[in-house]
Amino acid sequence: MTYSRPRFAGDKSLHGVGIIGLGLMGQRFAQAAEGHPEIRVVAHYDPYAKSAVGTALATASAKDLICHPDVECVYIASPPATHLDLINQAAKAGKAIFCEKPLCTDVADAHAAVGAVEAAGVAAAVNYPHATASAALELQRIVQSGELGPNVAARLTLRFAEWPRRWQAQAGDWLRSPTEGGFVREVISHFLYLAGRLFGPGKLVERSIQWGPATEEILHCKLDFNGVELVIDGAVTGDIEDHNSLEVRGELAAATLFDWYQLHYGQTQIGEGSAPTSQLDELGLMLDGHDHRLASFEEACSVVQLVEAIVLRQTS
Known part of the structure; x- marks a missing residue:
């Protein structure tokens, strides 16, 4: 454009x-x-x-x-x-x-x-931020290079001591609202976006979900991203430090993105605290009319479709 x-x-x-x-x-x-x-x-x-x-x-x-x-x-x-x-x-x-x-x-x-x-x-x-974070970009390179071998599959594991997270206490009630909040919309959405970048379009295959007073507390689900299976295991447990880990494994090797912006692959580890500067660099490119890596509205819309399918409350 x-x-x-x-x-x-x-x-x-x-x-x-x-x-x-x-x-x-x-x-x-x-x-x-x-x-x-x-x-x-x-x-x-x-x-x-x-x-x-x-x-x-x-x-x-x-x-x-x-x-x-x-x-x-x-x-x-x-x-x-x-x-x-x-x-x-x-x-x-x-x-x-x-x-x-x-x-x-x-x-x-x-x-x-x-x-x-x-x-x-x-x-x-x-x-x-996974659109521009160096660890996510390296994971994308690894996946697309074929280095992991055939039969690639992925597993996302997340644990939260509480929801909303303690540092979000001032964010307002929307984070605990069943219509806006919950860890699927707030956290898992990041990894659904990344999975789309890594593998292609996704669809929900199955899910098991347990609800707390307002939002989800335990989630197990399976998605298919262009033939690559992604299994998600997420829970608010109250007895463990917050943690997230995305493992992508093939028959030859595995790579793990953990704690948002840390990547472990063989003898290589890439880490960074966050990706705000790279996001702003790419925003500058977008505003200059150049190609950029930022997530498009179309990609984000695809994430919304997956997220809302996962958190859909069944009515009898």
């Missing part, structure tokens, strides 16, 4: 970004953008936030932020239920969009979000 907009008026070498939602993800983005050679936070909006973001303008509403002339790209870091409306507003205003995952928590809404950015012709991506 060819994409070009006037850059931030304060510095023509920078792309001006407006953040909607100053929770953990919004704050992380703002911190990562400090000193970045291409990205500058120029405005922010959060009706509940008490702190400012550097010298960025605190707008009175999301609409004011979206319409601000210095905002070239809108970073939507608010709860999932707000995403579609904000996407529609930003797309109609001709602004580029960087949206937190999940794209939406309703399949029809996710398709509508894809349609909105396509109709407006704006650049848009979803914040799945």
Whole structure:
């Protein structure tokens, strides 16, 4: 897609970004953008936030932020239920969009979000850090090279001491809401996205799920990604430190991505704490109209379809 907009008026070498939602993800983005050679936070909006973001303008509403002339790209870091409306507003205003995952928590809404950015012709991506993290990119290279051998299969294991996680205590009630929250939407979605990048389109084959007071507590399910089986074993146990591990195994070798951004493969181990800088680098490429690695709205929509199939509550 060819994409070009006037850059931030304060510095023509920078792309001006407006953040909607100053929770953990919004704050992380703002911190990562400090000193970045291409990205500058120029405005922010959060009706509940008490702190400012550097010298960025605190707008009175999301609409004011979206319409601000210095905002070239809108970073939507608010709860999932707000995403579609904000996407529609930003797309109609001709602004580029960087949206937190999940794209939406309703399949029809996710398709509508894809349609909105396509109709407006704006650049848009979803914040799945495994799109750019070096460990995930190396895992993708290993899988696609055939080094693991034939009959590749994958297993994802996750454990949580509690849900929401303790460090999410200030995030609001939506993380424990049956319509927006739960560890499938919040955590497993990352790995479903990655599995799509590694293997191809996915579909749910079977699942067993036990519900807590509001969201899932124990999950066992099996998915098929273009002929590659992915087994997921997830639980909120209360007696173990948080852990996630994705093992991809073939007849010749195995590679394991663990604790988000650590990769073990043979004698090689790649590790990094997070991937915010690489995400911003790729966002800069997107805003310059270049090819980039960020997750597309179409990919994120496919993840929504899988996630919502997994957490669908059966009614009798």
